[in-house]
Amino acid sequence: MLTWIRKHKRILLYGSSLALLLFLLRWLEFRFLVLSHAIDIYVGAIALMFTALGIWLTLKLTRPKTHTVIVEKEVYLPAETSSEINQSEIEKLALSRRELEVLNLMAQGMSNKEIADGLFVSLNTVKTHSSNIFEKLDVKRRTQAVEKSKRLGIIV
Amino acid sequence: MLTWIRKHKRILLYGSSLALLLFLLRWLEFRFLVLSHAIDIYVGAIALMFTALGIWLTLKLTRPKTHTVIVEKEVYLPAETSSEINQSEIEKLALSRRELEVLNLMAQGMSNKEIADGLFVSLNTVKTHSSNIFEKLDVKRRTQAVEKSKRLGIIV
DNA sequence: CTAAAATTCATACTAAAGTATGAGTGTGTA
DNA sequence: TACACACTCATACTTTAGTATGAATTTTAG
Incomplete structure (x- = not known):
């Protein structure tokens, strides 16, 4: 009691x-x-x-205001796939040679214009490649494309 | 008195x-x-x-009561890359807390609008932060900002 | 307390990115 | 040879990104 x-x-x-x-x-x-x-x-x-x-x-x-803290949990990739380029993933996504070139230059932080000048093609061509890349990777923007392709080991 | x-x-x-x-x-x-x-x-x-x-x-x-929710997010890391965040580099570049938040969300591939919604601020605010980040990192675009900050170990 | 830094936001732009569609040109292969 | 496929490019458009400027608040540090 x-x-x-x-x-x-x-x-x-x-x-x-x-x-x-x-x-x-x-x-x-x-x-x-x-x-x-x-x-x-x-x-x-x-x-x-x-x-x-x-x-x-x-x-x-009053309900306490929720403050979300994202704790990043480190997940290490297997040693072999970490440094190598995942060829099978590239084939699975059906990325062409030119698209991979554009994707790599994108990952360097280059603009479409700079990529066009670097590959000696027109700006429109790069845009077309970009759109195809985004569709194949199922992303909306170049930043997402770079993030996803790095995560999948498609690019270094 | x-x-x-x-x-x-x-x-x-x-x-x-x-x-x-x-x-x-x-x-x-x-x-x-x-x-x-x-x-x-x-x-x-x-x-x-x-x-x-x-x-x-x-x-x-009264100050809003805060309730902290911890969400674990898996981060894929190359095995050999050091996973530490370079604190001294952040201080050297004088990046504020909010700018780092925006930078991290940028690196996830989020658009300015998505970042704004995620941080409960306006689109204009995110744009201001973005511009300040680019200036501090001495880059022109968000893709470059992500690339450089990852290279410097500012973000994971 | 006070000055400096940080955060927020607005308006009004310009620049770049991205979409949709159509089409011409090689090239390897069935 | 035909034909799918990769690559190229154009036009026209919408959306997003980024710049410049000014300002109100809030936090922080001396």
């Missing part, structure tokens, strides 16, 4: 506080309403109590 | 708002009390208003 009380003392405390509050309200109502012009005090008390109630409610009931 | 006032000017502001509210209440009091037996409604309104006030005050004046 004593342990139960100790265990739930917080609940008991809140419960009895609420009861006390209600009792106080009742008392105040009778006490002040018999006096003329005491309504202000009564209302003031009400205001105070319910302000406190609002504060208490908010503190108790 | 003066310093106290300056220090708690916000509280004083809220205090005067409260005074204004009380004045309003006084007005309401006369409005309602001309009607007979309207006291209950009046008191109810008071209770509601001040509960709301309490909630508002608490939300305004």
